Amino acid sequence: MSENKSVQDNRIRVLLVDDEKEYVHVLSNRLTLRGIDVTKTYSGVEALQAFRKQDFDVAVLDIKMEDMDGLELLKILKKMVPHIEVIMLTGHGSAEELRLGMKLGACDYLIKPCEFKDLLDKIKGAYQRRKSKTER
Amino acid sequence: MSNNKHLKSSYYKSLTRKMISVIILVSFMPMVLVGGIILYQFNKSCREKTSVCLGAFVQQHKQNIDAFLSEKLNDIKFLAATFNFEELRDKFFLQQLLFRLQQEYESVFVDLGLVDEDGLLLTYAGPFKLEKAKYSEAEWFRKAIKEHYFISDVFLGLRGFPHFIVAVTQYHNGRCYILRATIDFAKFNNIVENVRVGETGFAFILNRKGEFQTNLPFNIVPDKGLYMAFIKRAEKEKTRKGVQIVEKYRGFAKKHIYAADFLKNGEWLLVFQQDTAEVFANIRRTTYIAVFLILMGGLGIVIMAFFQSRRMVGFIAEADKEKEMMNQQVIETGKLATIGELASGIAHEINNPVAIMVEEAGWVQDLLDEQEFRKSDNLDEFESAVKQIQTQGQRCKEITHKLLSFARKTDARMSDVQINDMINELVELSSQRAKYSNTTIKTSLQKGLPLIKISEPEMQQVFFNLINNAIDAINRKGGIINISSQLQDNNIIISVADNGSGIPSDNLPRIFDPFFTTKPVGKGTGLGLSICYGIIKKLGGDIDVKSVLEKGTTFTIRIPVS
Numbered sequence: 001m002s003e004n005k006s007v008q009d010n011r012i013r014v015l016l017v018d019d020e021k022e023y024v025h026v027l028s029n030r031l032t033l034r035g036i037d038v039t040k041t042y043s044g045v046e047a048l049q050a051f052r053k054q055d056f057d058v059a060v061l062d063i064k065m066e067d068m069d070g071l072e073l074l075k076i077l078k079k080m081v082p083h084i085e086v087i088m089l090t091g092h093g094s095a096e097e098l099r100l101g102m103k104l105g106a107c108d109y110l111i112k113p114c115e116f117k118d119l120l121d122k123i124k125g126a127y128q129r130r131k132s133k134t135e136r
Numbered sequence: 137m138s139n140n141k142h143l144k145s146s147y148y149k150s151l152t153r154k155m156i157s158v159i160i161l162v163s164f165m166p167m168v169l170v171g172g173i174i175l176y177q178f179n180k181s182c183r184e185k186t187s188v189c190l191g192a193f194v195q196q197h198k199q200n201i202d203a204f205l206s207e208k209l210n211d212i213k214f215l216a217a218t219f220n221f222e223e224l225r226d227k228f229f230l231q232q233l234l235f236r237l238q239q240e241y242e243s244v245f246v247d248l249g250l251v252d253e254d255g256l257l258l259t260y261a262g263p264f265k266l267e268k269a270k271y272s273e274a275e276w277f278r279k280a281i282k283e284h285y286f287i288s289d290v291f292l293g294l295r296g297f298p299h300f301i302v303a304v305t306q307y308h309n310g311r312c313y314i315l316r317a318t319i320d321f322a323k324f325n326n327i328v329e330n331v332r333v334g335e336t337g338f339a340f341i342l343n344r345k346g347e348f349q350t351n352l353p354f355n356i357v358p359d360k361g362l363y364m365a366f367i368k369r370a371e372k373e374k375t376r377k378g379v380q381i382v383e384k385y386r387g388f389a390k391k392h393i394y395a396a397d398f399l400k401n402g403e404w405l406l407v408f409q410q411d412t413a414e415v416f417a418n419i420r421r422t423t424y425i426a427v428f429l430i431l432m433g434g435l436g437i438v439i440m441a442f443f444q445s446r447r448m449v450g451f452i453a454e455a456d457k458e459k460e461m462m463n464q465q466v467i468e469t470g471k472l473a474t475i476g477e478l479a480s481g482i483a484h485e486i487n488n489p490v491a492i493m494v495e496e497a498g499w500v501q502d503l504l505d506e507q508e509f510r511k512s513d514n515l516d517e518f519e520s521a522v523k524q525i526q527t528q529g530q531r532c533k534e535i536t537h538k539l540l541s542f543a544r545k546t547d548a549r550m551s552d553v554q555i556n557d558m559i560n561e562l563v564e565l566s567s568q569r570a571k572y573s574n575t576t577i578k579t580s581l582q583k584g585l586p587l588i589k590i591s592e593p594e595m596q597q598v599f600f601n602l603i604n605n606a607i608d609a610i611n612r613k614g615g616i617i618n619i620s621s622q623l624q625d626n627n628i629i630i631s632v633a634d635n636g637s638g639i640p641s642d643n644l645p646r647i648f649d650p651f652f653t654t655k656p657v658g659k660g661t662g663l664g665l666s667i668c669y670g671i672i673k674k675l676g677g678d679i680d681v682k683s684v685l686e687k688g689t690t691f692t693i694r695i696p697v698s
Binding site for chain 1: 484485487488490491492493494495496498499502529530532533537
């Protein structure tokens, strides 16, 4: 159990939230391959349930989802887990929404389709920030 | 389009007609009404005044004539009362009396005579030889016996000259006798004949039988019927004292006015007659002047209404045109906004699948990196295919991002814009279309231009229009469009030059006019350049055109850096 935990401690825990299941699936595959602990959720509700079960370092949220607006989810998450790092991932580039997301506490954003490398770098960056915050 | 134009022109024509009729009606009604009322009142008061004057005039003369007659009667009455029968019987005495009377009254009295109760002339003093004349059958004699004194009508009598008699009855020894005098008709006639007014006004006297008691001036044919009717009418109205005034047509058009009053105790009628035209000459003149003025005023109104209406309708047409242009502009902007929304929707929908595609390709690439696939013969082919998918995904991304950035710019708010970026973006968007028209778009943009505050979509529209027009103007191999920008005295100058067909010099002054187009019907609204003009002018700038046929056209825009 303790070994298991230590393994978990070393890996970046990422929550993916997007209603495009295929996208979540392929991203999860690629991120897992690079040693990241990925939890896949396909809606805001599922994301919140996942948070109740475990803690995450970084959440990657889609802004436009069917059941719950990504921005709404962002607000709730930030209230629930203030130290969580959120990266917004959106299919359409409404600058207004992105600006609002940043205001609500998201640390970064990406516009689909994005370079996988960019996403990976941003996740790693966010994780570093998260880690330095909790150590302090 | 031409049908629409025809409709519009007929609409404005009918509007002009309506306006003209309303102006004429509204202006004419009060003028005619007021003019008419004033004229009517003037006419009425003039007629009343004329009637009063005429009445007074006739009454005056009637009194004069009555006074003349009663004076003569009183003279004879006086003689008869003063001198007795014996004295009057003396011919010499009678001649003496006549002489004195003639001296006194300028021979108004022609003769004097003494008649006995049987009508026998006893004594006579006068120019005629009338001794022993018998008057027993004469009307004046019978009346004189009956009424004691009497003034006869004018008659010829025994002497054969018109005259009338003044007779007074007296008594001597139980028998009556009559002193009678003859009044000179000419003298009496003069009194009446002198009653003249203007050219056609004259007076005459009638007796109850309609016989003229005085001479008529001019060669008037006595129309007895008319005068008798007039007398009857006058008799009927006798109860109403005073002068009766009647207007009557005589003949077809000649109208006369008659003023009449009875004199000599109602036995004679003094009639004054004058042509109405002369009596009311003033009224007629005034009426003519008034009608002339009304007609002139009316003419003025008609001319004014005509020109004013045309001017006003011209203004309205101008305003309508402007409104239509603005509507068109709003529609264009609206269209652009709709396109923006559509583009944004499509971009969003496409982004997700493209993202999945790209990531799946990435996943395949990840898997290919595993040891087991390294040995595959077709590894290079796989990798190249995956690379291609990623490259094309990247291309899709660029397109959708361009669409999204276009969509964002469809709002009309002013913002600080780097004009060169905008030009580059638009050139990229237009390059495909240019390629189909065998045209190359080249740019020579001055670096480091200051930002300018403009509405992006509006400015996009300007460049779109200019670039599209340039492409349309070329449409042949080797077409080149040169777009340049530079800073000049705090103004940004942008020129769009093509080497196309050019614009005929006749059309040059009109190309910024709304609805001016040389494109075939349905291809161009003729609004593009006028909208450009409006947008640039709104920014306080200028848009200018230079063109040489078959050489090309250059549009130059100047925008001030605020």
